[in-house]
Amino acid sequence: MPRPPPDAQRWSLRVDPPWSLEPWREAAREALLRDVAPPQLDWIEGSEVSLLDAPAVQQAPMPADAAAPSVPRDFLDLAATCLCHRDPQRLALLYRLLWRITHGERSVLTNPADADVLRANGLAQAVRRDTHKMKAFVRFREVPGQPDAFIAWFEPEHHIVDRVAPFFARRFTGMRWAILTPSRSVAWDGQALAFGPGARREDAPAEDALESLWQTYYANIFNPARLNTRMMMQEMPAKYWRHLPEAQLLPQLVRDAGDRVQEMHDRPAQAPQRRIPLRRDAASAPPDTGSLQTLRQQASACRQCPLWETATQAVFGQGPADARVMVIGEQPGDTEDLRGQPFAGPAGQLLDRALAELGIDRATLYLTNAVKHFHHERRGKIRLHKRPESRHIQACRPWLMGEIARVRPQVIVCLGATAAASVFGRDFNLTHDRGRWHTLEDGTRGYATVHPAWVLRQGDDARREDAYRLFRDDLARLLQKGDGGD
Numbered sequence: 001m002p003r004p005p006p007d008a009q010r011w012s013l014r015v016d017p018p019w020s021l022e023p024w025r026e027a028a029r030e031a032l033l034r035d036v037a038p039p040q041l042d043w044i045e046g047s048e049v050s051l052l053d054a055p056a057v058q059q060a061p062m063p064a065d066a067a068a069p070s071v072p073r074d075f076l077d078l079a080a081t082c083l084c085h086r087d088p089q090r091l092a093l094l095y096r097l098l099w100r101i102t103h104g105e106r107s108v109l110t111n112p113a114d115a116d117v118l119r120a121n122g123l124a125q126a127v128r129r130d131t132h133k134m135k136a137f138v139r140f141r142e143v144p145g146q147p148d149a150f151i152a153w154f155e156p157e158h159h160i161v162d163r164v165a166p167f168f169a170r171r172f173t174g175m176r177w178a179i180l181t182p183s184r185s186v187a188w189d190g191q192a193l194a195f196g197p198g199a200r201r202e203d204a205p206a207e208d209a210l211e212s213l214w215q216t217y218y219a220n221i222f223n224p225a226r227l228n229t230r231m232m233m234q235e236m237p238a239k240y241w242r243h244l245p246e247a248q249l250l251p252q253l254v255r256d257a258g259d260r261v262q263e264m265h266d267r268p269a270q271a272p273q274r275r276i277p278l279r280r281d282a283a284s285a286p287p288d289t290g291s292l293q294t295l296r297q298q299a300s301a302c303r304q305c306p307l308w309e310t311a312t313q314a315v316f317g318q319g320p321a322d323a324r325v326m327v328i329g330e331q332p333g334d335t336e337d338l339r340g341q342p343f344a345g346p347a348g349q350l351l352d353r354a355l356a357e358l359g360i361d362r363a364t365l366y367l368t369n370a371v372k373h374f375h376h377e378r379r380g381k382i383r384l385h386k387r388p389e390s391r392h393i394q395a396c397r398p399w400l401m402g403e404i405a406r407v408r409p410q411v412i413v414c415l416g417a418t419a420a421a422s423v424f425g426r427d428f429n430l431t432h433d434r435g436r437w438h439t440l441e442d443g444t445r446g447y448a449t450v451h452p453a454w455v456l457r458q459g460d461d462a463r464r465e466d467a468y469r470l471f472r473d474d475l476a477r478l479l480q481k482g483d484g485g486d
């Protein structure tokens with residue numbers, strides 16, 4: 001890049017707020033239009049003014065033939081991410097890249113060995129990592145005296161609050177919450193995001209009732225045999241620990257891990273269980289304390305498998321807390337994920353049709369799913385349903401078992417193989433055992449039938465109608481007297 005003479009006029013450019021693409025883009029456009037080369041520019045972050053500032057670039061002469069250049073989309077994406085970095089040089093770095101792109105090096109971004117590209121990619125990667133950590137490690141605490149209001153304290157490394165806030169708004173749509181950080185805060189009132197200045201640690205509540213339940217849950221799911229301290233430190237660096245309720249347990253859990261693994265080795269193997277057990281074991285059920293509402297809040301913050309990252313929200317069960325019948329499906333679909341309610345989409349409508357034909361009031365049932373987050377694959381604008389994997393089902397079992405423990409239904413109906421495996425065990429064979437009553441260890445009666453989505457997937461009308469009748473007739477067992485349905 002040719003250097004301007006040492007005595008070339010200098011100009012200043014202000015970007016406020018300095019992490020936002022629009023003001024940077026507007027400032028860079030003004031400089032490009034006036035053909036001001038990168039070394040002539042002083043970039044200023046925010047609104048502070050100094051007497052020593054060079055004149056604003058808007059005062060530079062505009063060439064008669066000035067025309068706004070077109071800028072590739074991938075550069076703008078890179079710039080939007082880089083701007084969130086705290087490095088004060090990023091504004092100038094991005095303008096240097098933009099200058100090169102518009103002065104004969106249009107595909108410079110495709111050269112990863114170029115020093116500017118390398119630096120910009122490094123900044124963007126650091127911002128992405130920080131974003132990921134914030135999504136994973138923000139922990140909301142209930143505001144004392146305001147049961148449905150939550151505050152979290154977090155210290156991001158970079159200017160990522162604006163970038164991450166929409167994620168939390170989608171995820172915790174139904175809650176009122178605020179995230180405080182030292183340099184910026186954001187609040188959600190259920191309708192809109194509002195940004196404000198930074199705060200102090202003391203402004204966020206220190207502890208709440210959810211904390212000890214979360215700790216109990218974490219201690220239960222911590223598997224000492226899978227402990228890999230190096231990986232754990234990489235994924236969960238110590239600087240985040242002070243904000244995580246579970247972190248207080250970690251030193252002790254890590255210290256005890258060796259002994260616990262030895263104990264597991266020494267324990268005699270257990271004979272395989274012949275009866276179909278309802279496994280409300282300690283390893284998978286949070287304690288029976290706390291209401292369904294508390295459990296719902298805990299589940300909405302669950303990060304025990306990666307599904308939370310791409311789902312809109314956790315879809316928890318719905319229905320009376322003392323329902324006689326619990327119906328368990330596989331996982332929320334597209335509609336359920338957006339609405340936050342189980343069985344709200346096409347499969348739910350088919351279930352509604354069958355219930356209406358049988359004269360069963362949906363409002364009397366507790367409807368839930370084995371997996372609480374929507375597992376899907378994105379194809380363009382479409383989100384394609386994917387079957388949950390065994391790790392997703394395992395990670396969600398504590399929530400399902402927690403719901404069963406609190407609702408204590410007399411009858412459980414599992415829709416499809418995933419729900420059946422979660423309740424009756426992995427060996428459950430839907431083809432063989434469909435529609436047959438089973439008594440679970442604690443006396444609860446239950447059976448499994450096909451999933452309504454399977455009915456909808458049948459190739460032609462006749463097969464669909466047959467499948468529907470089979471599904472409805474299985475549900476009709478709920479009406480049988482003396483067979484678990486009374």
Ligand code: URA
Binds near residue numbers: 332369
């Ligand atoms: N399928 C399910 O299993 N559950 C739902 O909530 C919706 C579709």
